[in-house]
Amino acid sequence: MATLYLRQFPGKRRFERVSKDDWEARLPLRDVAGWGHVGRLEADVRVWAPDGELQIARKWVSRSYIRNFARIMRNTFGENVQLVDRTGTLRTVPLNNNPGVGAAGLIPQVVQETTGVGTSANPEDSGAAMAVGNGVAAEVHTRNDLVSRVGGIYSARQNLVTTVLTTATVTLQITTGITNGQAASVNITEIGLFLFCLTTGIAAAAVPFSTLLAYDGIASTPVASGGVIAPRYTMDFPI
Amino acid sequence: MGNKNVILKPEKGLILPEGIPMGERIPEILAKEALRNGMAMPARVVNGKRIPVTPAGMGVFAKFAVEILDEAGKKVAFRHPLTGKMVRKMERPVHSFTRNFGFFQRGFLTNIDSALNLNETLTDDAGASFLCRLKSGLTSGSSSVITGLAKMKFGNSNAALSNTQFNLQGTLLGPTTEATVVVALVVEDSVQTIFTATGQITNGTGGSFTVEEMGLFSELTDSTGTGNRTTMMLRDLTGSVIVNNGQTIIGTYTFTIAV
Numbered sequence: 001m002a003t004l005y006l007r008q009f010p011g012k013r014r015f016e017r018v019s020k021d022d023w024e025a026r027l028p029l030r031d032v033a034g035w036g037h038v039g040r041l042e043a044d045v046r047v048w049a050p051d052g053e054l055q056i057a058r059k060w061v062s063r064s065y066i067r068n069f070a071r072i073m074r075n076t077f078g079e080n081v082q083l084v085d086r087t088g089t090l091r092t093v094p095l096n097n098n099p100g101v102g103a104a105g106l107i108p109q110v111v112q113e114t115t116g117v118g119t120s121a122n123p124e125d126s127g128a129a130m131a132v133g134n135g136v137a138a139e140v141h142t143r144n145d146l147v148s149r150v151g152g153i154y155s156a157r158q159n160l161v162t163t164v165l166t167t168a169t170v171t172l173q174i175t176t177g178i179t180n181g182q183a184a185s186v187n188i189t190e191i192g193l194f195l196f197c198l199t200t201g202i203a204a205a206a207v208p209f210s211t212l213l214a215y216d217g218i219a220s221t222p223v224a225s226g227g228v229i230a231p232r233y234t235m236d237f238p239i
Numbered sequence: 240m241g242n243k244n245v246i247l248k249p250e251k252g253l254i255l256p257e258g259i260p261m262g263e264r265i266p267e268i269l270a271k272e273a274l275r276n277g278m279a280m281p282a283r284v285v286n287g288k289r290i291p292v293t294p295a296g297m298g299v300f301a302k303f304a305v306e307i308l309d310e311a312g313k314k315v316a317f318r319h320p321l322t323g324k325m326v327r328k329m330e331r332p333v334h335s336f337t338r339n340f341g342f343f344q345r346g347f348l349t350n351i352d353s354a355l356n357l358n359e360t361l362t363d364d365a366g367a368s369f370l371c372r373l374k375s376g377l378t379s380g381s382s383s384v385i386t387g388l389a390k391m392k393f394g395n396s397n398a399a400l401s402n403t404q405f406n407l408q409g410t411l412l413g414p415t416t417e418a419t420v421v422v423a424l425v426v427e428d429s430v431q432t433i434f435t436a437t438g439q440i441t442n443g444t445g446g447s448f449t450v451e452e453m454g455l456f457s458e459l460t461d462s463t464g465t466g467n468r469t470t471m472m473l474r475d476l477t478g479s480v481i482v483n484n485g486q487t488i489i490g491t492y493t494f495t496i497a498v
Contacts, residue, residue, distance in 0.1 A: 031268065079434075128347070
Protein backbone atom coordinates (compact mmCIF):
# COMPACT_ATOMS: atom_id res chain seq x y z
CA MET A 1 0.00 0.00 0.00
CA ALA A 2 1.37 3.38 -0.96
CA THR A 3 2.30 5.79 1.79
CA LEU A 4 -0.31 8.44 2.42
CA TYR A 5 1.36 11.86 2.50
CA LEU A 6 -0.89 14.48 4.05
CA ARG A 7 -0.07 18.12 4.60
CA GLN A 8 -1.95 21.04 6.06
CA PHE A 9 -0.79 24.37 4.70
CA PRO A 10 -0.91 27.66 6.63
CA GLY A 11 -4.34 29.17 6.65
CA LYS A 12 -6.02 25.96 5.47
CA ARG A 13 -8.22 23.75 7.58
CA ARG A 14 -8.06 20.56 5.60
CA PHE A 15 -5.16 18.25 5.07
CA GLU A 16 -4.31 17.73 1.43
CA ARG A 17 -2.90 14.63 -0.12
CA VAL A 18 0.45 15.59 -1.63
CA SER A 19 3.42 13.97 -3.28
CA LYS A 20 6.42 12.96 -1.21
CA ASP A 21 8.41 15.87 -2.63
CA ASP A 22 5.70 18.37 -1.76
CA TRP A 23 5.43 16.88 1.67
CA GLU A 24 9.12 17.39 2.28
CA ALA A 25 9.35 20.86 0.75
CA ARG A 26 9.96 23.79 3.03
CA LEU A 27 7.30 26.42 3.26
CA PRO A 28 8.20 30.00 2.38
CA LEU A 29 8.28 32.38 5.31
CA ARG A 30 5.53 34.92 5.68
CA ASP A 31 5.32 37.89 7.98
CA VAL A 32 1.89 38.30 9.50
CA ALA A 33 0.20 41.59 10.37
CA GLY A 34 3.47 43.47 10.69
CA TRP A 35 5.25 40.81 12.72
CA GLY A 36 8.38 39.11 11.43
CA HIS A 37 8.35 35.34 11.43
CA VAL A 38 11.58 34.54 13.26
CA GLY A 39 10.96 31.13 14.75
CA ARG A 40 9.02 28.85 12.47
CA LEU A 41 7.67 25.67 14.02
CA GLU A 42 6.35 22.75 12.00
CA ALA A 43 5.21 19.40 13.28
CA ASP A 44 4.74 16.03 11.63
CA VAL A 45 4.12 12.43 12.50
CA ARG A 46 5.04 9.36 10.54
CA VAL A 47 3.58 5.93 11.26
CA TRP A 48 5.12 2.61 10.30
CA ALA A 49 3.40 -0.75 10.28
CA PRO A 50 4.94 -3.57 12.30
CA ASP A 51 6.57 -4.83 9.11
CA GLY A 52 8.38 -1.51 8.66
CA GLU A 53 6.25 -0.05 5.89
CA LEU A 54 5.67 3.68 6.15
CA GLN A 55 1.91 4.07 6.19
CA ILE A 56 1.05 7.68 6.97
CA ALA A 57 3.04 10.88 6.95
CA ARG A 58 1.14 13.89 8.24
CA LYS A 59 2.63 17.39 8.46
CA TRP A 60 1.20 20.69 9.62
CA VAL A 61 2.23 24.10 10.89
CA SER A 62 2.37 23.74 14.64
CA ARG A 63 -0.07 25.75 16.63
CA SER A 64 1.85 26.04 19.75
CA TYR A 65 5.06 26.71 21.42
CA ILE A 66 4.04 26.49 25.06
CA ARG A 67 4.68 29.26 27.56
CA ASN A 68 7.77 27.47 28.83
CA PHE A 69 9.50 28.11 25.51
CA ALA A 70 8.64 31.78 25.87
CA ARG A 71 9.89 31.73 29.46
CA ILE A 72 13.23 30.35 28.35
CA MET A 73 13.45 33.19 25.83
CA ARG A 74 12.58 35.71 28.53
CA ASN A 75 15.35 34.30 30.69
CA THR A 76 17.72 34.39 27.77
CA PHE A 77 17.23 38.13 27.48
CA GLY A 78 17.65 38.88 31.14
CA GLU A 79 14.41 38.27 33.00
CA ASN A 80 14.28 35.82 35.86
CA VAL A 81 11.24 33.60 35.49
CA GLN A 82 10.47 30.09 36.61
CA LEU A 83 9.51 27.24 34.33
CA VAL A 84 6.44 25.12 34.91
CA ASP A 85 6.83 21.36 35.09
CA ARG A 86 4.30 18.92 33.75
CA THR A 87 2.48 18.71 37.07
CA GLY A 88 1.99 22.45 37.07
CA THR A 89 4.62 23.17 39.70
CA LEU A 90 6.80 26.21 39.30
CA ARG A 91 10.47 25.35 39.11
CA THR A 92 13.42 27.63 39.52
CA VAL A 93 16.19 27.11 37.04
CA PRO A 94 19.27 29.27 37.09
CA LEU A 95 19.02 30.51 33.57
CA ASN A 96 19.56 33.92 34.94
CA ASN A 97 20.51 35.85 38.01
CA ASN A 98 23.94 34.89 38.73
CA PRO A 99 24.40 31.20 39.27
CA GLY A 100 27.95 31.13 38.04
CA VAL A 101 30.45 28.68 39.41
CA GLY A 102 29.27 26.36 42.10
CA ALA A 103 25.59 26.35 41.34
CA ALA A 104 23.92 23.52 39.56
CA GLY A 105 22.71 24.80 36.28
CA LEU A 106 19.99 24.08 33.89
CA ILE A 107 20.80 20.52 33.04
CA PRO A 108 18.37 19.15 30.54
CA GLN A 109 18.06 15.46 30.87
CA VAL A 110 16.19 12.74 29.12
CA VAL A 111 15.83 9.18 30.26
CA GLN A 112 13.94 6.13 29.29
CA GLU A 113 10.85 6.97 31.14
CA THR A 114 7.74 5.11 32.10
CA THR A 115 4.51 6.86 32.74
CA GLY A 116 4.72 9.09 35.74
CA VAL A 117 8.27 8.20 36.60
CA GLY A 118 11.40 10.13 35.91
CA THR A 119 14.74 8.86 36.96
CA SER A 120 18.18 9.49 35.77
CA ALA A 121 21.35 7.55 36.11
CA ASN A 122 23.41 9.68 33.86
CA PRO A 123 23.01 13.39 33.64
CA GLU A 124 24.58 13.43 30.24
CA ASP A 125 21.64 11.58 28.78
CA SER A 126 19.95 14.87 28.48
CA GLY A 127 17.90 17.13 26.33
CA ALA A 128 14.51 17.03 24.77
CA ALA A 129 11.96 14.27 24.62
CA MET A 130 8.78 13.55 22.74
CA ALA A 131 5.54 12.09 23.98
CA VAL A 132 2.32 10.98 22.34
CA GLY A 133 -1.15 10.55 23.75
CA ASN A 134 -4.75 9.89 22.95
CA GLY A 135 -6.37 12.77 24.75
CA VAL A 136 -8.39 15.39 22.96
CA ALA A 137 -8.17 19.07 23.80
CA ALA A 138 -7.59 22.36 22.14
CA GLU A 139 -4.08 23.75 22.14
CA VAL A 140 -3.62 25.96 25.17
CA HIS A 141 -0.57 28.13 25.66
CA THR A 142 -0.48 27.31 29.38
CA ARG A 143 -0.71 23.56 28.97
CA ASN A 144 1.68 21.61 31.19
CA ASP A 145 1.33 18.06 29.92
CA LEU A 146 -0.44 15.92 27.41
CA VAL A 147 -4.06 15.25 28.17
CA SER A 148 -3.68 11.50 28.19
CA ARG A 149 -0.35 9.90 27.63
CA VAL A 150 -0.84 6.39 26.36
CA GLY A 151 0.36 3.67 28.64
CA GLY A 152 2.92 1.53 26.94
CA ILE A 153 3.32 3.93 24.09
CA TYR A 154 4.17 7.04 26.01
CA SER A 155 7.82 7.67 25.70
CA ALA A 156 10.54 10.10 26.42
CA ARG A 157 13.30 8.38 24.60
CA GLN A 158 16.51 9.53 23.14
CA ASN A 159 15.70 11.88 20.38
CA LEU A 160 17.64 13.15 17.46
CA VAL A 161 18.51 16.73 16.78
CA THR A 162 19.96 17.63 13.46
CA THR A 163 21.02 21.04 12.35
CA VAL A 164 20.78 22.34 8.84
CA LEU A 165 22.85 25.45 8.78
CA THR A 166 22.95 27.90 5.93
CA THR A 167 23.77 31.58 5.95
CA ALA A 168 20.05 32.21 6.22
CA THR A 169 18.79 29.80 8.81
CA VAL A 170 19.47 27.27 11.50
CA THR A 171 17.08 24.35 11.42
CA LEU A 172 16.62 21.89 14.24
CA GLN A 173 14.62 18.70 14.05
CA ILE A 174 13.61 16.82 17.15
CA THR A 175 12.09 13.41 16.74
CA THR A 176 11.89 9.97 18.18
CA GLY A 177 10.36 6.64 17.27
CA ILE A 178 7.83 5.26 19.73
CA THR A 179 6.65 1.67 19.45
CA ASN A 180 3.14 0.68 20.40
CA GLY A 181 3.83 -2.07 22.88
CA GLN A 182 0.18 -2.68 23.58
CA ALA A 183 -1.78 -5.58 22.21
CA ALA A 184 -4.26 -3.33 20.46
CA SER A 185 -4.05 -0.49 18.01
CA VAL A 186 -3.95 3.00 19.52
CA ASN A 187 -5.31 6.18 18.01
CA ILE A 188 -2.85 8.99 18.69
CA THR A 189 -4.41 12.43 18.94
CA GLU A 190 -1.76 14.57 20.57
CA ILE A 191 2.00 15.03 20.65
CA GLY A 192 4.27 17.05 22.88
CA LEU A 193 7.87 18.13 23.17
CA PHE A 194 9.46 18.19 26.59
CA LEU A 195 12.72 19.47 28.00
CA PHE A 196 14.31 17.83 31.00
CA CYS A 197 15.85 20.12 33.59
CA LEU A 198 17.17 20.31 37.09
CA THR A 199 16.37 22.99 39.55
CA THR A 200 18.99 25.08 41.27
CA GLY A 201 21.22 23.56 43.86
CA ILE A 202 20.38 19.99 43.04
CA ALA A 203 23.13 17.51 42.48
CA ALA A 204 23.44 15.95 39.09
CA ALA A 205 22.08 12.61 40.23
CA ALA A 206 18.80 14.15 41.26
CA VAL A 207 15.59 13.38 39.46
CA PRO A 208 15.03 15.87 36.69
CA PHE A 209 11.72 17.43 35.96
CA SER A 210 10.18 17.70 32.54
CA THR A 211 8.68 20.82 31.15
CA LEU A 212 6.45 21.06 28.10
CA LEU A 213 7.79 23.22 25.27
CA ALA A 214 5.37 22.48 22.42
CA TYR A 215 2.06 20.71 22.06
CA ASP A 216 -0.22 19.84 19.18
CA GLY A 217 -3.49 18.04 18.86
CA ILE A 218 -3.54 15.97 15.69
CA ALA A 219 -6.11 14.19 13.62
CA SER A 220 -6.62 10.70 15.02
CA THR A 221 -3.71 8.63 13.76
CA PRO A 222 -3.86 4.86 14.32
CA VAL A 223 -0.75 2.99 15.31
CA ALA A 224 -1.03 -0.79 15.12
CA SER A 225 0.25 -3.02 17.84
CA GLY A 226 3.96 -3.30 17.20
CA GLY A 227 3.84 -0.31 14.90
CA VAL A 228 5.94 2.79 15.35
CA ILE A 229 4.97 6.43 15.42
CA ALA A 230 7.57 9.16 15.08
CA PRO A 231 6.42 12.63 16.07
CA ARG A 232 8.77 15.38 14.99
CA TYR A 233 9.13 19.10 15.49
CA THR A 234 11.09 21.20 13.02
CA MET A 235 12.31 24.54 14.27
CA ASP A 236 13.69 27.21 11.98
CA PHE A 237 15.46 30.34 13.14
CA PRO A 238 15.82 32.22 9.89
CA ILE A 239 16.88 35.71 9.00
CA MET B 240 23.15 57.55 31.17
CA GLY B 241 24.24 61.13 31.35
CA ASN B 242 20.82 62.72 31.42
CA LYS B 243 18.79 62.18 34.56
CA ASN B 244 15.62 62.86 32.67
CA VAL B 245 16.16 59.81 30.59
CA ILE B 246 14.84 56.81 32.43
CA LEU B 247 14.92 53.34 31.02
CA LYS B 248 11.46 51.93 31.17
CA PRO B 249 10.17 48.58 30.04
CA GLU B 250 8.05 48.96 26.97
CA LYS B 251 4.73 47.66 28.21
CA GLY B 252 2.81 49.35 25.47
CA LEU B 253 2.44 47.16 22.47
CA ILE B 254 3.97 48.13 19.20
CA LEU B 255 1.01 48.69 17.00
CA PRO B 256 1.15 48.14 13.27
CA GLU B 257 1.47 51.35 11.34
CA GLY B 258 -0.27 49.91 8.34
CA ILE B 259 2.38 50.87 5.87
CA PRO B 260 4.17 48.65 3.41
CA MET B 261 7.70 48.09 4.61
CA GLY B 262 9.17 46.73 1.46
CA GLU B 263 10.65 43.77 3.27
CA ARG B 264 11.95 40.97 1.20
CA ILE B 265 9.75 38.53 3.11
CA PRO B 266 6.13 38.73 1.92
CA GLU B 267 3.61 39.90 4.47
CA ILE B 268 0.12 38.66 5.08
CA LEU B 269 -1.90 41.66 6.16
CA ALA B 270 -3.97 41.53 9.30
CA LYS B 271 -7.31 41.36 7.53
CA GLU B 272 -6.35 38.37 5.45
CA ALA B 273 -4.58 36.69 8.36
CA LEU B 274 -7.69 37.00 10.49
CA ARG B 275 -9.83 35.59 7.72
CA ASN B 276 -7.73 32.48 7.24
CA GLY B 277 -7.01 31.80 10.89
CA MET B 278 -3.38 32.87 10.88
CA ALA B 279 -3.96 35.64 13.37
CA MET B 280 -6.10 36.25 16.41
CA PRO B 281 -8.30 39.29 16.76
CA ALA B 282 -7.42 42.24 18.93
CA ARG B 283 -8.52 41.75 22.52
CA VAL B 284 -8.28 43.29 25.96
CA VAL B 285 -6.43 41.49 28.76
CA ASN B 286 -6.29 43.00 32.24
CA GLY B 287 -7.13 46.37 30.81
CA LYS B 288 -4.45 46.21 28.16
CA ARG B 289 -5.35 46.19 24.52
CA ILE B 290 -3.67 43.38 22.65
CA PRO B 291 -3.62 44.05 18.91
CA VAL B 292 -3.97 41.54 16.13
CA THR B 293 -1.14 39.06 16.52
CA PRO B 294 -0.07 36.01 14.54
CA ALA B 295 -1.55 32.72 15.72
CA GLY B 296 0.60 29.62 16.08
CA MET B 297 3.41 28.87 13.62
CA GLY B 298 6.17 29.67 16.10
CA VAL B 299 7.79 32.92 17.17
CA PHE B 300 7.06 36.33 15.68
CA ALA B 301 8.75 39.60 16.55
CA LYS B 302 9.01 43.24 15.66
CA PHE B 303 11.31 46.03 16.69
CA ALA B 304 10.62 49.67 17.41
CA VAL B 305 12.81 52.75 17.54
CA GLU B 306 12.06 55.97 19.39
CA ILE B 307 14.19 59.04 20.09
CA LEU B 308 14.22 61.25 23.16
CA ASP B 309 15.67 64.73 23.42
CA GLU B 310 17.93 65.81 26.25
CA ALA B 311 14.90 66.52 28.42
CA GLY B 312 13.62 63.00 27.95
CA LYS B 313 10.80 64.03 25.67
CA LYS B 314 9.98 62.01 22.60
CA VAL B 315 10.89 63.77 19.40
CA ALA B 316 9.93 63.13 15.83
CA PHE B 317 12.45 61.73 13.41
CA ARG B 318 12.36 60.85 9.75
CA HIS B 319 11.10 57.38 8.96
CA PRO B 320 13.77 55.83 6.75
CA LEU B 321 11.28 54.07 4.52
CA THR B 322 8.40 56.47 4.21
CA GLY B 323 10.25 59.74 4.67
CA LYS B 324 7.55 60.93 7.06
CA MET B 325 8.27 62.40 10.46
CA VAL B 326 7.26 59.89 13.13
CA ARG B 327 7.66 59.49 16.87
CA LYS B 328 7.93 55.73 16.67
CA MET B 329 9.09 53.47 13.89
CA GLU B 330 8.45 49.78 13.88
CA ARG B 331 9.38 47.00 11.53
CA PRO B 332 9.22 43.23 11.50
CA VAL B 333 12.21 41.38 12.89
CA HIS B 334 14.09 39.01 10.62
CA SER B 335 17.14 38.39 12.54
CA PHE B 336 17.90 35.44 14.75
CA THR B 337 21.57 34.69 14.37
CA ARG B 338 23.21 31.32 14.38
CA ASN B 339 23.90 31.77 18.08
CA PHE B 340 20.23 31.58 18.93
CA GLY B 341 19.67 28.39 16.97
CA PHE B 342 22.73 26.79 18.50
CA PHE B 343 21.65 27.94 21.95
CA GLN B 344 18.33 26.15 21.45
CA ARG B 345 20.13 23.10 20.16
CA GLY B 346 22.16 23.13 23.34
CA PHE B 347 19.01 22.68 25.33
CA LEU B 348 17.46 20.05 23.14
CA THR B 349 20.26 17.78 22.06
CA ASN B 350 20.72 14.43 23.71
CA ILE B 351 24.33 13.79 24.23
CA ASP B 352 26.23 10.62 24.59
CA SER B 353 27.63 10.03 28.02
CA ALA B 354 31.07 9.55 26.54
CA LEU B 355 31.07 13.01 25.08
CA ASN B 356 31.06 16.34 26.69
CA LEU B 357 29.10 17.89 23.91
CA ASN B 358 28.18 21.46 24.57
CA GLU B 359 27.42 24.22 22.19
CA THR B 360 30.13 26.40 20.78
CA LEU B 361 28.81 29.91 20.39
CA THR B 362 30.59 33.04 19.23
CA ASP B 363 30.82 36.19 21.30
CA ASP B 364 30.77 39.77 20.11
CA ALA B 365 34.55 39.78 19.76
CA GLY B 366 34.31 36.91 17.31
CA ALA B 367 35.76 34.45 19.79
CA SER B 368 34.28 30.98 20.09
CA PHE B 369 33.40 29.74 23.53
CA LEU B 370 31.87 26.67 25.02
CA CYS B 371 28.44 27.47 26.37
CA ARG B 372 27.92 24.69 28.83
CA LEU B 373 24.22 24.23 28.81
CA LYS B 374 24.84 20.72 29.99
CA SER B 375 27.85 18.84 31.09
CA GLY B 376 28.99 15.70 32.75
CA LEU B 377 28.37 17.06 36.17
CA THR B 378 29.14 15.55 39.46
CA SER B 379 27.90 18.71 41.01
CA GLY B 380 28.59 22.29 40.70
CA SER B 381 29.64 23.67 37.41
CA SER B 382 26.96 25.23 35.42
CA SER B 383 26.19 26.68 32.12
CA VAL B 384 24.02 29.60 32.66
CA ILE B 385 23.41 33.12 31.75
CA THR B 386 24.77 35.74 34.03
CA GLY B 387 23.74 39.30 34.16
CA LEU B 388 21.36 41.09 31.92
CA ALA B 389 21.16 41.22 28.18
CA LYS B 390 22.54 44.10 26.17
CA MET B 391 21.39 46.17 23.23
CA LYS B 392 23.66 47.99 20.81
CA PHE B 393 23.15 50.45 17.97
CA GLY B 394 25.54 50.84 15.05
CA ASN B 395 25.93 52.61 11.74
CA SER B 396 26.38 49.79 9.24
CA ASN B 397 23.69 48.72 6.81
CA ALA B 398 25.52 45.55 5.83
CA ALA B 399 23.09 42.82 4.86
CA LEU B 400 21.99 40.40 7.55
CA SER B 401 23.71 37.08 7.89
CA ASN B 402 23.24 34.53 10.59
CA THR B 403 26.99 34.21 10.92
CA GLN B 404 27.42 37.76 12.15
CA PHE B 405 28.26 38.01 15.82
CA ASN B 406 28.32 41.72 16.42
CA LEU B 407 26.97 44.82 14.78
CA GLN B 408 28.94 45.56 11.66
CA GLY B 409 29.64 49.27 12.00
CA THR B 410 30.79 51.82 14.55
CA LEU B 411 28.77 51.63 17.72
CA LEU B 412 26.78 54.53 19.11
CA GLY B 413 28.35 55.65 22.35
CA PRO B 414 30.34 56.45 24.28
CA THR B 415 28.47 53.86 26.33
CA THR B 416 27.89 51.33 23.60
CA GLU B 417 26.03 48.59 25.46
CA ALA B 418 22.60 49.38 26.81
CA THR B 419 21.20 47.39 29.67
CA VAL B 420 18.08 45.57 28.60
CA VAL B 421 14.85 45.50 30.54
CA VAL B 422 12.48 42.64 29.80
CA ALA B 423 8.80 43.23 30.46
CA LEU B 424 5.99 40.76 30.23
CA VAL B 425 2.99 42.19 28.43
CA VAL B 426 0.76 39.16 28.67
CA GLU B 427 0.99 35.48 29.42
CA ASP B 428 -2.32 33.67 29.33
CA SER B 429 -3.93 30.61 27.81
CA VAL B 430 -3.58 32.12 24.36
CA GLN B 431 -0.16 33.66 24.10
CA THR B 432 2.95 35.23 25.57
CA ILE B 433 4.03 38.70 24.55
CA PHE B 434 7.13 40.27 26.03
CA THR B 435 9.40 43.16 25.24
CA ALA B 436 13.14 43.76 25.57
CA THR B 437 14.09 47.41 25.71
CA GLY B 438 17.40 49.26 25.76
CA GLN B 439 18.49 52.85 25.24
CA ILE B 440 21.70 54.70 24.53
CA THR B 441 22.43 58.40 24.63
CA ASN B 442 24.55 59.89 21.90
CA GLY B 443 27.48 61.45 23.69
CA THR B 444 29.81 61.52 20.77
CA GLY B 445 29.63 65.27 20.28
CA GLY B 446 28.02 65.01 16.86
CA SER B 447 25.07 63.45 15.15
CA PHE B 448 25.10 59.71 14.56
CA THR B 449 23.17 57.79 11.94
CA VAL B 450 21.88 54.53 13.33
CA GLU B 451 21.46 51.81 10.71
CA GLU B 452 21.41 48.67 12.83
CA MET B 453 20.50 47.39 16.25
CA GLY B 454 21.15 44.13 18.01
CA LEU B 455 20.12 42.17 21.07
CA PHE B 456 22.78 40.32 23.02
CA SER B 457 22.62 37.77 25.81
CA GLU B 458 25.22 37.51 28.52
CA LEU B 459 26.33 33.89 28.76
CA THR B 460 28.70 32.03 30.98
CA ASP B 461 31.40 30.10 29.26
CA SER B 462 32.78 26.74 30.25
CA THR B 463 34.96 28.17 32.96
CA GLY B 464 31.94 29.56 34.72
CA THR B 465 33.76 32.81 35.19
CA GLY B 466 33.70 34.45 31.80
CA ASN B 467 30.81 36.62 30.77
CA ARG B 468 30.30 36.42 27.05
CA THR B 469 28.23 38.99 25.24
CA THR B 470 26.54 36.96 22.54
CA MET B 471 24.48 38.43 19.72
CA MET B 472 21.15 36.72 19.23
CA LEU B 473 19.47 39.21 16.89
CA ARG B 474 20.61 41.93 14.52
CA ASP B 475 18.23 44.11 12.54
CA LEU B 476 18.56 46.86 9.99
CA THR B 477 16.69 49.96 11.07
CA GLY B 478 17.26 52.14 8.05
CA SER B 479 18.89 55.53 8.55
CA VAL B 480 17.78 57.07 11.84
CA ILE B 481 19.63 60.23 12.85
CA VAL B 482 20.38 60.65 16.54
CA ASN B 483 21.70 64.10 17.36
CA ASN B 484 24.25 64.72 20.07
CA GLY B 485 22.57 64.46 23.46
CA GLN B 486 19.58 62.61 22.13
CA THR B 487 18.73 59.10 23.27
CA ILE B 488 17.62 56.26 21.07
CA ILE B 489 15.35 53.61 22.52
CA GLY B 490 15.14 50.20 20.89
CA THR B 491 12.42 47.70 21.72
CA TYR B 492 12.07 44.15 20.57
CA THR B 493 8.59 42.66 21.02
CA PHE B 494 8.11 38.91 20.78
CA THR B 495 4.85 37.03 20.52
CA ILE B 496 4.31 33.31 20.82
CA ALA B 497 0.71 32.21 20.50
CA VAL B 498 -1.43 29.16 19.91
